[in-house]
Amino acid sequence: MKKNKFNPGARITIFFVTFAIIFFSLGLWQIERGQAKTVLLDEFDKNSVIEPQEIKQDSKKWERVYVEGTWYGANQILIDNVINGGIAGYKVLTPFRLNETGVLILIDRGWIKRNRNMSDLPNISIKDIKERVSGILESPELGLVLSDELVSREWPKISQTKNIDVISKEYNESIYPLILIADPISRYSLEYIKINPTNMTPVKHYGYSAQWFLMFIVLCGMYVWYGYKKNEK
Numbered sequence: 738m739k740k741n742k743f744n745p746g747a748r749i750t751i752f753f754v755t756f757a758i759i760f761f762s763l764g765l766w767q768i769e770r771g772q773a774k775t776v777l778l779d780e781f782d783k784n785s786v787i788e789p790q791e792i793k794q795d796s797k798k799w800e801r802v803y804v805e806g807t808w809y810g811a812n813q814i815l816i817d818n819v820i821n822g823g824i825a826g827y828k829v830l831t832p833f834r835l836n837e838t839g840v841l842i843l844i845d846r847g848w849i850k851r852n853r854n855m856s857d858l859p860n861i862s863i864k865d866i867k868e869r870v871s872g873i874l875e876s877p878e879l880g881l882v883l884s885d886e887l888v889s890r891e892w893p894k895i896s897q898t899k900n901i902d903v904i905s906k907e908y909n910e911s912i913y914p915l916i917l918i919a920d921p922i923s924r925y926s927l928e929y930i931k932i933n934p935t936n937m938t939p940v941k942h943y944g945y946s947a948q949w950f951l952m953f954i955v956l957c958g959m960y961v962w963y964g965y966k967k968n969e970k
Contacts (some may be wrong), residue, residue, distance in 0.1 A: 847927030
C-alpha cells in the first residue's frame with residue numbers, strides 16, 4: 738500500500754496560516770486582557786479600603802478621595818435607565834464646588850427609583866450646604882446609547898450617558914474631568930449601588946482564550962487530516 742504524502746495545496750495552506758495566526762493571536766490577546774483585569778481589580782480592592790486622600794488636579798480613576806465644598810443643587814443631572822434589583826431608575830449627579838480651587842465636580846449621590854409617570858421626575862432637591870464627601874473617582878465610557886438626543890434641555894436634565902465629556906458640555910464652566918461616586922454615608926446619599934470597575938471578569942477572558950486556542954487546535958487537526966486525505970487514491 739502506497740503511503741500518502743502530505744499535500745494540502747497552496748490555497749488551503751494560505752487559508753490555514755491566516756486563520757491559525759488569527760485564532761492564536763486572539764487567544765493570547767484574551768489572556769493579556771484577563772491579566773490586565775486582574776491587576777485592575779487588585780488595585781481597585783486596595784483603593785476601596787484605604788483612607789481617602791484629598792482630591793488633586795491629577796487624581797486618577799478609581800482613586801479613593803475626599804472633597805470639601807458646597808453642594809450646588811440647581812443644575813443636577815439624572816442618568817436614565819439605571820437598573821437596580823430589576824427596577825428602573827436614575828443615577829443622580831449633583832454639582833459640588835470645591836473650597837480650595839472653586840472647581841465644580843459632579844458627585845454621584847446614588848440611585849433613585851423612577852416614578853410610574855416618567856414625566857414626573859423624583860424629588861432630588863438638596864440644600865446648598867457645605868460638606869465633606871468621600872468616595873471613588875470614575876470616568877465612565879460613552880457606552881451604548883438608544884437616543885440621538887443624549888441630554889434633555891431643561892433642568893434637572895436627563896442624560897442617556899454618564900460620560901463626563903458629554904455631560905460637562907451642559908455647564909457654562911469647566912468641570913473636573915472625573916465623577917466622584919459618593920460613599921453611602923454622605924448626608925445626601927441615595928441608594929448605593931456597588932461599584933463594578935469592569936464589565937467582564939478575568940475568568941471570562943480566560944474562558945474566551947481557551948475557546949480561541951481550541952479553535953486553533955481543531956483547525957490544525959483539520960489541516961493535517963485534509964493534507965493526507967486529499968491525496969488518497
